[in-house]
Amino acid sequence: MGYPNQPHQRETTVLSRYFGDTEARTLAGWKKRGGYKALEKALGMAPADIVNVVKESGLRGRGGAGFPTGIKWSFMKPGDGKPHYLCCNADESEPGTFKDRELMRWTPHALVEGCAIGAYAIGAETAYVYIRGEFTEPLYWMDQAVKEAYAAGILGKNAMGTGKRIDVHVHKGAGAYICGEETALMESLEGRRGNPRIKPPFPAVSGVFGMPTTINNVETLIAAAPILMNGADWYKKMSLSNPKSTGTKLFSVCGNIQRPGTYEVVMGFPFKEFLYDLCGGPPHGRKFKAVIPGGASVPIQTLEEAEATLMDYEGFVAQGSMLGSGGVIVIDDAQSMVSVIARLARFFAHESCGQCTQCREGTAWTTKIMERIRDGEGTIEDMDTLLDIGEQMTGKTICVLSDSCAVPVVSGIKKFRGEFEALIQGRRFHPVIAAVA
Amino acid sequence: MTPDLVGGLESPDYASHDRAAHEPYAPVFTGDVKRELDELLTRYPTKMAALLPALWIVQRERRWVSEEGMVEVADLLELTPAYVKGVVTFYTMYHQHPVGKYFIQVCTTSPCGICGADDVVKALLRHTNAGELGLTSPDGRFTVIEVECLGACGFATPVMVNEEFIESVTPEKVPDLLARLA
Numbered sequence: 001m002g003y004p005n006q007p008h009q010r011e012t013t014v015l016s017r018y019f020g021d022t023e024a025r026t027l028a029g030w031k032k033r034g035g036y037k038a039l040e041k042a043l044g045m046a047p048a049d050i051v052n053v054v055k056e057s058g059l060r061g062r063g064g065a066g067f068p069t070g071i072k073w074s075f076m077k078p079g080d081g082k083p084h085y086l087c088c089n090a091d092e093s094e095p096g097t098f099k100d101r102e103l104m105r106w107t108p109h110a111l112v113e114g115c116a117i118g119a120y121a122i123g124a125e126t127a128y129v130y131i132r133g134e135f136t137e138p139l140y141w142m143d144q145a146v147k148e149a150y151a152a153g154i155l156g157k158n159a160m161g162t163g164k165r166i167d168v169h170v171h172k173g174a175g176a177y178i179c180g181e182e183t184a185l186m187e188s189l190e191g192r193r194g195n196p197r198i199k200p201p202f203p204a205v206s207g208v209f210g211m212p213t214t215i216n217n218v219e220t221l222i223a224a225a226p227i228l229m230n231g232a233d234w235y236k237k238m239s240l241s242n243p244k245s246t247g248t249k250l251f252s253v254c255g256n257i258q259r260p261g262t263y264e265v266v267m268g269f270p271f272k273e274f275l276y277d278l279c280g281g282p283p284h285g286r287k288f289k290a291v292i293p294g295g296a297s298v299p300i301q302t303l304e305e306a307e308a309t310l311m312d313y314e315g316f317v318a319q320g321s322m323l324g325s326g327g328v329i330v331i332d333d334a335q336s337m338v339s340v341i342a343r344l345a346r347f348f349a350h351e352s353c354g355q356c357t358q359c360r361e362g363t364a365w366t367t368k369i370m371e372r373i374r375d376g377e378g379t380i381e382d383m384d385t386l387l388d389i390g391e392q393m394t395g396k397t398i399c400v401l402s403d404s405c406a407v408p409v410v411s412g413i414k415k416f417r418g419e420f421e422a423l424i425q426g427r428r429f430h431p432v433i434a435a436v437a
Numbered sequence: 438m439t440p441d442l443v444g445g446l447e448s449p450d451y452a453s454h455d456r457a458a459h460e461p462y463a464p465v466f467t468g469d470v471k472r473e474l475d476e477l478l479t480r481y482p483t484k485m486a487a488l489l490p491a492l493w494i495v496q497r498e499r500r501w502v503s504e505e506g507m508v509e510v511a512d513l514l515e516l517t518p519a520y521v522k523g524v525v526t527f528y529t530m531y532h533q534h535p536v537g538k539y540f541i542q543v544c545t546t547s548p549c550g551i552c553g554a555d556d557v558v559k560a561l562l563r564h565t566n567a568g569e570l571g572l573t574s575p576d577g578r579f580t581v582i583e584v585e586c587l588g589a590c591g592f593a594t595p596v597m598v599n600e601e602f603i604e605s606v607t608p609e610k611v612p613d614l615l616a617r618l619a
């Protein structure tokens with residue numbers, strides 16, 4: 001709900017309704033707001049029926065890949081005699097993304113409830129919430145919420161008095177972007193270095209501790225509760241465009257914009273109106289130049305592309321990018337695209353786990369070349385070299401961190417070639433100095 | 438100013454490292470702390486899974502994770518010290534050397550970068566007297582490092598001081614922020 005700004009009347013606040021409401025953080029406050037009714041309902045249903053409702057709702061993973069959640073849940077075979085696990089991915093480290101942080105620090109019980117519903121639906125008794133170590137505030141509130149839920153008998157060996165066992169544990173990460181990749185998260189949870197695993201086997205077959213595992217993003221799990229309460233049709237109807245994108249989506253907005261914050265809109269909302277009306281447009285005296293709409297791993301959009309976008313999975317693809325994690329990075333005309341991209345490349349170089357040669361070497365070389373172009377020491381051939389490295393880094397590694405590093409570089413050269421050339425030819429980048437009144 | 442690509446961002450503070458090395462090692466996991474670990478072990482089907490939490494406890498108690506700390510954890514979890522060290526070195530948040538009383542982390546990834554994070558870093562280095570990234574100020578109080586996205590990009594520039602997360606820091610706010618710590 002535009003947090004930390006006032007909610008905008010064109011938002012549809014389902015998940016973000018209680019941001020800023022300190023009472024919603026406690027069990028008593030959460031129950032007063034209708035909390036744990038969805039879990040009660042879920043525990044009275046057959047797990048397969050829950051999976052069907054979620055399937056029917058069209059909910060897709062909010063962690064980046066957009067995989068249909070109900071289908072993912074249906075991969076967990078009931079009655080295979082093995083312990084099942086649910087992992088909640090709260091590693092949120094994709095530059096531009098900070099929605100899960102708000103969800104956890106304002107509505108921690110919503111996540112406890114979402115984890116319990118998800119665990120029950122996939123036949124798991126244990127859910128681990130893997131939260132990045134830097135999130136001290138979300139960690140604190142999640143710890144509190146879990147403790148309260150155990151004390152109230154919502155969690156534990158007799159969850160809500162149903163005789164069913166549901167445990168939820170908070171697990172603190174220790175600083176590594178790669179641990180947001182699902183198999184790296186599992187390695188890390190097992191007490192290992194966060195190196196992604198080769199797939200197959202997929203997590204539903206052999207995940208954490210070698211057992212069938214489902215992994216979902218914070219926002220995905222939290223969305224399950226209102227879907228169960230209000231029905232699949234209610235959720236499906238919240239879409240202004242493509243029927244394959246349903247429900248509401250949180251977008252965290254940052255960079256050069258008047259009102260950065262976390263906004264919730266229905267799928268298919270016009271991006272132009274979102275950027276100018278909800279978020280207030282560019283800073284005073286400046287103009288938008290480019291947008292990275294789904295976290296640092298998705299292609300950069302020109303302003304024209306962004307303004308023509310409808311905000312859903314298909315809409316962002318149609319305009320040269322992806323919805324990704326919903327982390328919207330807005331860049332204005334005072335910034336050098338080369339600097340922005342060089343710093344992103346450095347991010348990926350720092351975060352590469354180093355297992356795959358293409359990624360370990362590719363991210364480091366990309367950074368070196370990008371930085372020399374930024375510093376006015378590049379050559380025209382450097383751009384071809386970057387494109388060539390980018391190709392070698394794409395589709396060839398265990399996980400897609402490598403591809404993610406190539407994405408801003410390749411899309412940047414394609415869409416902002418002039419800025420690269422200007423720096424290479426010794427024409428210093430002249431930012432449009434804001435006409436600040 | 439820009440750290441080298443290879444290797445971590447923290448440069449060792451050898452002087453205090455040596456001081457610490459000469460004090461006899463007292464185990465971390467005794468009494469209540471041992472009971473805390475025992476409770477943690479019930480949450481996972483393997484002992485190894487308690488490794489990251491156990492290392493967090495060591496750091497909470499000692500403010501860094503020493504070689505002796507790693508050996509103690511290895512013994513308790515039936516792992517080898519080399520294995521534990523391999524894990525410790527993978528993650529950026531475990532301090533392998535003593536750090537200043539106030540360990541300050543500043544995000545400089547692009548979304549914060551385009552909102553002026555570099556100026557926040559400069560102000561912090563100047564006002565803490567740390568001088569250079571990764572070094573500790575002469576009075577032993579401050580260590581400043583640059584980190585990657587802290588997941589609070591809409592609150593540029595986020596700064597972490599030990600466990601405290603501070604949003605929307607600007608160069609102008611730095612003197613007050615530091616004065617509050619004193």
Ligand SMILES: Cc1cc2nc3c(=O)[nH]c(=O)nc-3n(C[C@H](O)[C@H](O)[C@H](O)COP(=O)(O)O)c2cc1C
Nearest residue numbers: 061062063064089091092093180181182216217220
């Ligand atoms: C390098 C990398 C980092 C990722 N980081 C995150 C993250 O921080 N949070 C997240 O939910 N998903 C992240 N993902 C996506 C996960 O691998 C996974 O697709 C997701 O957690 C599945 O949940 P969902 O189906 O609910 O989206 C990352 C993927 C990659 C390749």
Ligand code: FES
Nearest residue numbers: 544549586587590
């Ligand atoms: S880029 Fe600074 S917090 Fe995300």
